[in-house]
Structures are given as structure tokens and as C-alpha cells.
Amino acid sequence: VRLSISSFEFDSAGRRAPHKPWVKIGAVVLAALVVVSAALELGWRELGVRPGLANTSSLWALEVDRLKEAAPGSGVVLIGSSRVQSGLDPEVLEGALGGEQVYNLSMSGYGSYGALVFLAEQTDFSGTLIVELWPSRMFWRELSDETPSFIKFYEERPHSDGLETRLDVWLGSRLVLLHPELTMIPVLSRLVASRFKDVPLPIETLNARRYGSLDVRAANRERAPANGTPMSPGELDELVRRYGAPIKRLQARGATVIAYNPPLTGASRAQEEALLPRARYWDVVVPQLGVVPVHYADHEVLESLDCYDGVHLGSREVAIASAYMAELLRARR
């Protein structure tokens, strides 16, 4: 065998494993790791931080699996962006609805359309759907209706993903140490910032069991308002047609569809009111969809809530908004 066909082109002598007291190194590292991990875990708990999980496509897929096991006609599904994902607490809703299951299929960074089509076409869901129809996520011309990556992932996910994710959820919902927002950079920048700007800890998070995790990095500053080119009336007609098809399909199965526009404050609200006035957008589109509208401006409780960054509710406000939404749902039944 000629050596030239080998892929080994390195100095094989250099590959020799270093001779070290590895057992001693391993024991010292393990002991120190246990001490450091325990200190971090206890320290974070002392500061009031609760376990949290990263918002991933795998978790979304797990929630869909749970939904597919639901009895016909039952359950409440939430779809929308992070404003719904971390803006309505499924546990509060379930408690107020007598234990009826709530499925959080909203996904941070995405609008409702992809999940709406998915729900209509790939599930038999026929319970109550709360779909976020947020003007700044619907009425800009630049927004795309491309199938979201988390739906593509659901369709192509590895066989082992469910088991893998359950294991991650099991561990992540027990250890604060693994909280996705407590990684090096945000923690160090917060510690540095707290020296100069008095940025408060503990970090605000939602319950890990429901896969919610606020983007706490944004929690201390107001977001730049969303921007784009408002749709023309012709484009709105097309939008109604696209959103209307999956909604009608769900309603034909007996589902109740609630269009929810969560609270908005500050510059984001001012911009939305200026560029996407309700009379020309929400009030034109939503009635044509034949859904139950819940616009924050129509409900005193919702309108009074403050968003820490202009678009997201904090944990205290989430509890109030969730209890109020549960009350609306109960009243409708």
C-alpha cells in the first residue's frame, strides 16, 4: 500500500497523546465544576431567577404533538409572535378555564400566518384559537408569508428530536444554571451596566414549563418601532383572502377564532397609529375575516397595561392580561 493514498498528511509523532496525571486533573476539574455549578445555581435562585427554556423549533414541535392528542372541540391554541408567546400565560388561562388545556404555538419573531395555515391544514383542531393580528406584523408590504422555519423543521425533524427535547426540557426546567438568557455576554454586560447605570437584577422570566422566555436583553430599553410601507387597499383585499381561507377552514370544523391585538405603548403605539391607522386597517380587515375581535384599545384593562419595551408585557402585566382574556373566553361560552 502506497502511503500517498492515505489522507494522513500530518506528523504522526505529533499526534501522541500528552502524558499527564489525567486522573488527578479529572478529579480536580470535576470537584471544582460541582462547586462552581452549585454556587451559580444557588446564586441565581437567591436573586429570584426561575428556570427558563430557549424558544426553539423543537419545543414548538413538542407542543404540536401535545395538541394532536387533544380531544376534538377542546383546548385553546395561542398563535402569534413573542407578544403572545410571552404575553399570555397558559397556566393562568388553564386555571381560569377549569383546567382546559392551552397550547402555546406562538413563536418569537414570526407573524401568525404560517402557524394559522399549519393549524388549518395539518391538524384537526376545532377548539378556541387566539390568533394575534398585530397591524405591525400584518400590514407592511415588506412582510413575507414564506413558510416559517419552525414549521419546516416540524415536517423534517429527526426521529430522535422528541426524546432529545424532552430531556432538555426536563433538565432546563429544573436548573436555573441552564437558563438561555443567563449566558456569558448578557450576564456580564448586565453586571457591567449595573455598576454604571443601576440596571436591576433579578432577571424577569416566565415559567419554564410553558416554554416562554422573555428577551430580557431588551427589557431595559424601548424598541425602535417596526417600520415599512403600509399596504394599499388592493393589497389588503389580497391579505383578507389569504388569511380568510385557513380561518374559514377552521371555523367549518367548529373552531372559534379570536383575533387578538395585544397592548402596545409608547413610540411603537404612536407610530402604528400614525402609519397604520385603525380605521383604515384593523377595522377594515378584521370584520371581513368573520372572527371575534379583541383589540387592546377596546378594553380598558388591556389598554391600561404598560409594555416595558413598547411591545411586550412584563410578568405582572401578563398575569392581568391572561386573567382578563380568560374572563372574555368564559363570557363567550
Add this chain to the structure above:
Amino acid sequence: VIFNSLIFMVFFAVVFGLRWLLPAGWAAKKGVLLVASILFYGAWRAEYLLLILISTLIDWSVSKRMYAASDPATRKRWLLVSLCSNLGMLTFFKYTNFFVDNINLIGALSGHGEVIEPFNILLPVGISFYTFQTLSYTIDIYRDRMKPWGSFWDFALFVTFFPQLVAGPIVRAVDFKAQCEQEVEVSADVRWWGAALCLVGMFQKIVLADMFLAPTADRVFGAVIGPSMRDVWLGVLAFSGQIYFDFAGYSICAIGLAMMLGFVLPDNFNAPYAAKGFSDFWRRWHISLSSWLKDYLYISLGGNRGGATERNLMLTMLLGGLWHGASWNFVLWGFLHGTYLVVERRLRPVLGGIPALQGRVGGALGWALTLFLVCLAWIPFRAKDLGATWRILAGAVGANQVPSVTVNRDLLVIPVVVGMLVVQRACRDTRLEVWVQRAPWWVVALVALVMFVSILVNTGVSRAFVYFQF
């Protein structure tokens, strides 16, 4: 199943235990590794195991028949069977929709032609890697450079060996065969060092690639407008570091896992950003692929013979680019590297005669120019499409007057990338093993502890390896 997942750690612990504690012979232990490899791949998509099985069976049978045939024409026919079946599967799964998109584009540009709907084809993970691995086996037998393997199960383990199945390093049959035939005595030092390499690889992947660099690269290359000049250069630096730490991290893990199981895999990276010149870069970057392309493509095209060296270099790099993905962006990336190699080849005799460019100054200039042009070529590699590539290149020279999408946090990219360059320059002519051998034990322990803790607190940001998509 990926190395940076909890379930893989459980899986590997079981395999490692069985490999070393099973009171059985070498054949049974290899059987354990083969079953583990099949489970590993099946955990992604069990039905795609059939593809590996087909590829394994074809190459196993073809190699036997080819070796038995004395007539060159018959041998060539068997080689064609192997080439067509392996490359046929690769082309179908990887390039069908690329052809469809281009047919649609031509139809649209010429103003007629119906639009063909893209096919719903899922790319089998690792197909580009295991196809090249099995092809090298049949080509080597065709070239009379090795004999067919005696054991089908050993050959199946070579094709499916889980530490390197998904993203390399691409192993040659000749290297693996010797390790399969006889169980090698493995010292405790080797197993510990394998574990240490896994730790280093995970640190590179989870902490350096995913936490420090990927967010900046995503922000810049994902921007729908612009990006500005500052953004482009920060993004290019970030991606240059990310792609290295991501892929080198995976390769080091693969090498470490194999070492823990008693196998030696070839190096895949050797301080590539310390390269002085592009031929030097390709001896240091994705070594197992570049040496494969050299031995089985470049030399098959004629290599340096017959005055067509530059054409062969360019073709090799274009096909190497296309191997990475079905997109014109990868072709452009290959074209840029082909051009770099051709220009370097032409300039070498000229520059070699200029005394001012010899020695340290020349070396430093060569290194800086190589680094700059390699980083520039990452733009088409990472950009979404040719339009985005053009937009980002325009941003690189300040043509996009848009607000910046990067924030102060993104400036962290600079010290991380500078640190990477300093370490690679220092490692250029030495190896990690040498450094570790020289270091006191408590320094090794301290570094390992820092890596462990960093990995632990950053697991939430971990993502899939970039090269899994290829």
C-alpha cells in the same frame, strides 16, 4: 443527534462503556460500534439508512468484481457503476432542485416555459461525506492501490463510523482498514486526550462560534437592507471565526470521540488562518476534503501535467465549491479560490525574485493578503443568494447608506477573532499536544475548568453545526 446534545452524551457513554468493558473479542466490539453507528444515523431518519446500505453494498460488490477482473475495460465498467450510483444519489438528493430553479430561471428570462414546482426532497445528512469516502475506496482499487476488504462488516463500519459520519473528517479506506483488522493497544493517556479534545471542540463550537460570533454574523448576513460598511466588516470577521470554530470544533470532537473508542482519524484543520498563500491555506483548511479533491479529482483531470494545470485547478475548486451546496454562491466561492490559486501560481516566480518580499516582511504581507482574500470569499459562502452577495459587497466599500444593524455587543467579535489569529500564528508550526505536554498539570486543569463552566452556562445558545447542511 449532534455532539452538543445531552442525548448524545448519554449515547456515547453507553457505547464507550460497551467498547471497553464488554468481555468479548475485537469482532464483537466492532459489532457494537457498527450497531451504534446505525442507531446514530437512524436517530435522524431511519429510512435514509437504506441509502447508506445501498451505497455500501454497491461499493462492496463492485470492488470485489473490479479486483477479480483482469480486463481493463471491465474494470472501467465496474468503476463507472460505482461512480454513477454514488454520484447519482448525491446529485438527486442535493442538486435536483438546483437544476429545477435554473430551468425556471432560464424560462423566466426567455419569457416562456412553464414553471416547474421544486421537489420536496430532504437532503440526507452526511451524504456528501460518506459518498466521497466510499468513492475513494473503489477508485483506489481501480488504481491498484489497495485490495478489497475481506470483511463486509468492517467495510460497513468504515462507511458508517458515527464520530465522522455526518461531517467528516473524510477518512480513506486504507487508513481505516489497518485499524479495523487488529485491535490497537490504547493507553489511558490516549483515552483521556480524546476526552480533552472533545472538550476543546465543544468549547470552540458552543462558546466561541455560537455565543460570541454567530449572533453578529446572523445579524449582518440576515439584514434585509444594507448593510453598512461597519456592519459588513464586523459580519465578515464574525463569520470567518464562526465557520472555523464551528467546523474545526466538530472535527476535533470527531477525532477525540474516535480516539476514545480506539481509532485514529486524520486532522482536518491546521491553523488555516496562519497560512501564507492559498496553496498553504488549502493544506490547512478542511484538509481531508482538499486532499481528497487533489487525489481523486485534480489528479484525475491531469494535475500538473500537460500544461492544463490552471484549468484543472479552477475546475477542482469550482466542483469543490459546488460540493458544499447547490447554489451559485458556492460556485462563486469556488471560483474565487480557484482564481486565487491560479494568480498565486503565476505570481510566485515573479515575487520570488524580489528581495524585499523575502523574509519576515514578505511573510507578514503574504499572510495578511491571504487572510483578507479568504475572508472576502466568505461573503458569497454565507450570503443568502447572489443578490445578497452583491448588496453586502457594495456595503463593504461604503455604498450602502443605511443605519447600522450591529450593536456595541458585536464589537466583541474583534478581540475573539484577534485572539484566534494570535493563537493560530503561534500554532502554525507546532501542535496542541506539544503545548499541553509542556504545561503544568494545574494549568491544564484550570483551562479545562474554564471551558467546562463556559460550556455549561452557554448551552442555551447552542445550535446545529454549520457543515451538517452540506
